Amino acid sequence: MEMSELQALLTPVGLELLDALGSIESTDEVARAVSRLRADGHSPELVSAVVGQAHLRAKAGAKFGPFAERMLFTRAGLEQATRLGVAARHAQRMRSAGLTRIADLGSGIGGDALAFAGAGLDVLAVDADPVTAAIAAYNLAPFGESATVQHGAAESADLDGRDAVWMDPARRTAGHSETRRVSPDDYSPSLDWAFALASRVPTGIKLGPAHDRDALPADAEAQWVSADGSVVELVLWTGALARAGVRRAALVIRGERSHELTAGADAVDAEVRPLGAFLHEPDGAVIRARLIGDVARSLDAGMLDEKIAYLTSDAALTSPFVQSFRVRETMAANPKSINAVLKANDIGTLEIKKRGVDIDPAQFRKKLTLRGGASATLILVRVGDQRRAILADRVSAAE
Structure with missing residues (x-):
């Protein structure tokens, strides 16, 4: 626009x-x-x-x-905006820390600022693009004087009287529609500037979930967030916004419910063990936070392969941090072997998942014969140097 x-x-x-x-x-x-x-x-x-x-x-x-x-x-602003349910949790963290006057630097169309103002916080939203700033002002207008919008660079914002900062550095080229991702060296404001500010003022910095872990400040809490199965962000929390003793966190949001796993450091991986009665797929936030080992131990499970993020166990346990499957049969990962098992099990509806194998599930489905009345999940996975197919059924959390 x-x-x-x-x-x-x-x-x-x-x-x-x-x-x-x-x-x-x-x-x-x-x-x-x-x-x-x-x-x-x-x-x-x-x-x-x-x-x-x-x-x-x-x-x-x-x-x-x-x-x-x-x-x-704007098209670009909508693509980059935080989901309102996730932004509400950012606001909750601010309130829990007793911080009430927030500077939202790089506010975009005002997604996070809306949540801050809605939670009763006083927010100053700053954006360097004049059209985006004007749209943020329109979106925040219902909150009156508790939400102020300024057009300007984050680095020039007046932070006097502000007790916390929220920052979403621009990770794409400037524009309102067609944009492209840039390298971390070209974020705006720069990460060096953002991290320096975060060392002085309680700050939350939103980054992409795949951000280089080795480039994260050692004294910040790193929280990976997934919403309805997709990892949507990594947030670095500093000062009063960082929880004591927490350096790694995985927040899993499904609908209106959320669960969080926290730790002081990366978890030690569980040992590899043969496929058992159950297979567990850790949530992406757990994988990014490197807390798979903690989840494995809570399920009395081990790794299916040291390089593949699947867990296996014989215990009938599940967790909010995994999707669990009850194993029916295993076979070679080729259409002939799989079709024989599908026919024997009367499978006509099939969910296909894969990890560690170079297979396009949509193309692979075309090679399968699905004519029965039952349903199941087919998991294609590499175990050691072999490609295996596992026919399984989803396990609900209540099971």
Whole structure:
């Protein structure tokens, strides 16, 4: 979105058109809406802005729920924004530490700032892009004086009176639509500047979950967060925001519920053992935090292979930090062997998972014969120097 489009949108006529249009999900709906609004005599800038926002609002529902219906976005800003449920936990950490006046440096469209203000915190949101800052101001307007937005560089922000900082360094090139990832050396603000500030002021720094672990400050708490099965972020917490004795944490969020595993250091891996009655797939946050060994010991499990993040056990135990499967049969990972087992087990619906093997599950499925009435999970995995297929059933947490 260009500034001219935003200016056209932020008028009574523009906002009334947007609310009347509702959300637009498909590209066909976009084309029809553009044609209709242009035929009604609206300017190209206004039509582009209104239809673009209606389309983005439809996409934003996954991150912001019903709040998306009154927010504005850029495409890049929506892609990089924190999910509201995750941002609410950032705000909860601030409140629990007794910190109430937050500077959100690199606020984007205001996803985290919304959660801070919603939790009753006083937030200053700063963004270097004028269009993004203006959109953040619109999104935060309902909070009045408790949420202030400034257009400017994070490095120039006035932090007087602020007792904590939240920072989401830009990890992509500048722009509102098509952007590309940049190396950590090119983040804005720079990580050197961010880490230096974090050493003086209680700070939370949001990074990508695959960030180089060797480049993390030794005195910070590193928390990997997964939401509904996807690892969405790594947050570094410093000062009063870091918990005593915690240097590694895996926060697993599923729906409205969350579970967390914490430790003072990377966990020692469990020993390798042969495949037992159960196979466990650790959550991605647990893997990133290198706490697989702690989860294994809680399940009386061992590693299936020292280089593959699968656990195995004979104990009928599961955990919020894993997906568990009851093993039916094992076989060679080739279609002929697998099809024979699928036929014998009357399998017609099959979930395919893989780890450590160069196989495209979608292409591999085409080689399988699925004609039965039962369902199962097929796990393709490398064990030692062999590729194995494991037919299994999912185990619920209550089982």
